[in-house]
Amino acid sequence: MSEKLTLHKYQSDITGLMIEHKAFGVFAEPGTGKTPTSLYVVNHFRQKTLVIAPIRIAYSVWPPETKKWSDFNNIKTGLLHGLDKEQRFLDDSIGIYIINPEGLVWLESMVAKHKRFPFTNLIVDESAKFKSPSSKRFKALKRVIGLFKRRYILAGNPMPNSYMDLWAQIFLLDRGERLGRTISAYRNRFFTRGGFRGYEYFLRPGAEEEIKDLIKDICIFIKATDHLDLPKLVINDIRFDLPKGLRKKYRVMEKQLFWDLDEGKILASSAAVANSKCQQIAQGFLFESLSDKQKYDKVTKKVYDLHNIKIELLEELVDELNGSPLLVGYWFRPDYDKLKKAFPKAVYFADSSKSEAVQIEKDWNAGKIPLLIGNIASISHGLNLQKAGNHVCFYTMVWNYDMYDQFIKRVLRQGNDNDRVFVHRIIANKTMEEAMIMSMQDKSAMSSGFLNAINLYREKIKEYDE
Template sequence: MQFKPHEYQQYAITHIINNPAAGLFLDMGLGKTVTTLTAIDDLLFLGEVNKPLVIAPLRVAEDTWTTEVAKWDHLNHLRVSKVLGTPKQRINAMAKRADIYVTNRENVEWLVKNYFNNWPFDMVVIDELSSFKSSKAIRFRSLKKVRPYFKRIVGLTGTPAPNSLIDLWPQVYLLDGGQRLGKTITSYREQYFKPGDRNQYVVYNWKLKEGAEDAIHKKIGDICISMMAKDYLNIPERIDNTIDINLSESAIKKYKQLEKDLVLELGENDITASNAAVLTNKLLQMSNGAIYSENKSVIEIHEEKLKALLDIIEAANGKPVLIFYSFQHDFDRIVDFLKSKKLKAVGLEDSKDIAEWNKGNIPILLVHPASAGHGLNLQYGGNIIVWFGLTWSLELYQQANARLHRQGQKDNVVINHLVTKGTVDEDVMRALGNKEVNQNMLLEAVKARIKEYKDVTE
């Protein structure tokens, strides 16, 4: 296929070529992979770089970059070596003669450990830069060690700071070594933020100082460019549906009793993000219809979401349906329930499944949002999404929806959210709607439940 770059893509290509450190905050569907590959090809031709490394989420490393090279005529000559699999397979891949080396982010620590003394890559591309948003993560600390050896670095993401601008510091540090936002996250926080909700010395969130947001954007504006799909693409409409799930009296009674028991277990203890996350995780399981017991067996509570899912599939009248699920028991229950109705649902496992879906050969595809959040092109296989289980992560939510709602999609994308009334599902939907999904929202939801049950028992 011949590549005729849009004006915004040519601008991004030029930005990469002209800036040794370049951040491309491109919205989903703007073609950041082919844009980056084109820039890499130009830089290789000009002799500006010799050995580029791409770091990406596993599924993207396995499939997307090689698929894009094969797809475009001007990139067909590029040889890609995938540094994946077992240590032996990785070592063999590193020894191959190639133009571009691709690995997954979990292998960053291994790469740095094994090649630190003779770091071979003079250019690094981080596909989904926001996956390096934690300064405490091993992958960040490992890459930081070899950052001085990069002649060039490109950071790609559609969501650089979905929850807070605090997330920007590690990402920008990898781009410029701390030139713009400071050498440490502590100094960055002190300059631009003030503590928000806190419990003594524990700060739950940070709030921007007045004028700080503009100041941060100005600081990084010379090396980072941001583009929104709505400004450049004519993508079919996205239609969001909320489908209320009403539980039977017995099911809601079970839910409320389990919710009460879990909430009251916390008692007078301080509510931390850790125990709040555990609690809401269990409540989300119950909203979906089942929960893991202490011995990991599955306790069924209701089938209402399964019935609603079946209604959607039947209404689709043969059109493919993409289902996002949260827990393994969701997956198992969906597959078994649909099988009992003579319907076959399969899980996304590899690039073959992606190809089959895009050919229209998979009528019902089950995907966990964390495994398909970035870079996977599923827009050719269907236009109907069902969120069977909701996520607190705005980033995962946005990226997952963008697997269908992106450039190349021909039809309006219908996103169905199954929301069990009177449960934590409603809290998650409010948070996603407000685009304020963060730790504080989760904590507030838990605190509200504790107050509710304490008031009843007192």
Template sequence: MQLYKHQQDAVERATDGNLALFHECGTGKTLTALRIIEYWKEKGDRYNTANRRNATSPSFSALVVCPLSIIEPAWMADAKKFSPSLTVVSLWAKARKKRLAALASDADVYVVNFETFRGMFEEIQAKGFGVLIVDESSKMKSHSSQTTRALLALAGVSSRGKGKKFPIGGIIPHRYVLSGTPAPNDRGEYWAQMNFIAPNTVFSDNFFAFRSRYFVAKPLGRTGINLWSFTKDPLLATEFSEKMAPCCDVVSKADAVDLPQQIHEIRSVELSKPERTAYETFRRQLALRFANEDILASSALVEVMKARQLTSGFCYGANGTHRVGKSKLTELLALLQEIGNRPVIIWCSFRHEIQSLLDALPHSAALWSGTDDRNEVIGGFQNGTYQYLIANPQSAAHGLTFVNCSYAVYFSLTYSYELAKQSQDRIHRIGQQNKCTYYYLIAKDTIDEVVYAAVREKKKLSEAVLGYLKKT
């Protein structure tokens, strides 16, 4: 497949030094990364054997660390389709013996999920890889997580954290991160990614020194906890961006490819009388609690979980799940009838929603934690075996391509802007020929409206929810 100009430019930059490819979802990051790997393979670079004193194999090899959900449908499938010259193996297996056997096999590229990577760190470090690619590098947002510390160790950076230790051994020389949303919460999440690319060059390799320079602490009442916010000093803000620029290749879909239009439409749902009564009763009780207690904004999201469930016509209780109505389901069925005989992705937040939709919709399959065979479901939706894909954003928002579909319905909304954006990009990406339409089922005068507005406007959702509760 011929590369787009932005992909060609990124490959050229990547061959000159380590690079963060912050390309928006749908711009072909996986293909770009495969071309980078092919470059190093063709070059035949032995990657400075002196730096790999713990290596057991001096031959070329590349390691890709990514979410488990995209190993087969993204990396394995794309490598087979676009880079048949590369031998690619997956290190995922339930049995550790099989994982070690896969690592010991002779291949060009080894693809591993984050959890397996941490568990096999010593063996992976000893392999002596020449190229390391972290796909969905926002997984490194916590400076002290085991995943972050293990990846930084392969870049020669030692960082503090609880739990397992990850000693620095052989440094992998060619390192790249891929993400469309690298810092979904705040700019402090760039620290690990930049030190993975260029240790102690962009920012200090000491996280606390980095934070002290670019962030300001604000005490959280009498809790002894500080909240850190990015500096308002324009000179420091400019310095922050200028330091990152040489190591980052940033691409948006609008600038890179000519993709079809995206249309967002709200379908207002009128709750039935029993649903409205249940919702209003719960809302008044919760509002009273928030008026009389000093509850942190972060806990507001947990407290209103049941309110979100009630807008979908059910709620979880101590004795099971209680159904109070079917207004959203009725609206969904009417909408699907309007869409007609076309594939549709339906996004849900709760298990009960997913199971209810599987029961209500023939020719449907689901991607969620309860899915037994993800690859069968993904392939079945792509080839038309299933007309409806019912999915949870946490299970299906990353790395999957569904350009066979141009309709998505949000039965309920995720709290996360990152997951919302990623879910939209499953259909709006390279290869899509039709305009993409997104429908949001929003229960009128409920928490649905608050969540929708916060996610669309990139607001801090916890604070928006708290504000809603205190006004009611």
């Protein structure tokens, strides 16, 4: 049975701005209801709309939302994905056409083939997927952007890495009017070169405020905590020490990383990747690259198992929760292998097709899944898991704050009736995982935030140097 939509005041304010402006950006945290707000606007104009969204959101968010609210039951949606996508492209009864970014080149070919452009308005959901102006998806959309009467972009965080991510998204709204016609003009105006061999860009003093001022008339930023009564977030760090012998090997690896940073041998922006081996040891395994040119003529990876401490701690947490639903996030493939072996009865999001993902969301929200495990990058967007459970666990920590925050907000969002949401982080003491925690506290995915966390961590561990 469909429900009648009642907008919060801030949502009513957003719809008013979207209706008033022919181009507008809504940057609102997960759980603030960007989809029903946008559907309200679609329904207001009653014009055919193209929605571009990541594949999981295309399947599990937009079509279900039109059915959930009685206000939008009159709108027929059509997914331009799968075997019948060309037939749906030609279907004039569809009000909202939904496509994933990877399908835009195909859509271009359909427009040319059938001499048909049925869309009046455009909504780009998760617009940060278009942050790279050199990507095929951005170039494809740029070629037709002027054909849309109204253009809207939606994102939880439009700048997952830095302010450099913003230009392409704002271009989709104003075609370069505010931040420059090209990415080069944007760089030259607001950034300075620096870092290793001048390959990095840093905001000029005062540039952040200037950029915000330039786009404030066509964008709104919404924090969930400013408008919604959400559960309190409680952090529970589950800590352990590396075995003594492994600790020594770890410190050798870490000191090499610090030396490379100090000598400028690696960029600050790529240091998080360079730190991978340190993180692997904390996780309990290590990749070793082996050259086997006679057999494969390429470098292959062998995985060495080092310890199972994180698995054992997660087992204790699962036992302690005694069936209360727990969402667990991992990063590396060997993490998945260890988890699959230790928890064979858990539901794994990595194994899921698109239709299975929709069913997993339903089963979780119905309280049927006590243990859901997924890759943090895959599960951090598009799933609404607030109806059952209030426990999230990072089996692996990540450097990217956007992924970290979005992963938590699969559960910590509007509709979760618990008083608290608990975030359990399994952390190896005196390792780079402590720097990762500091980076999350800094709420930054930018290279400056990363370096600040590294420097704070280095000060903290001086006493541990052999």
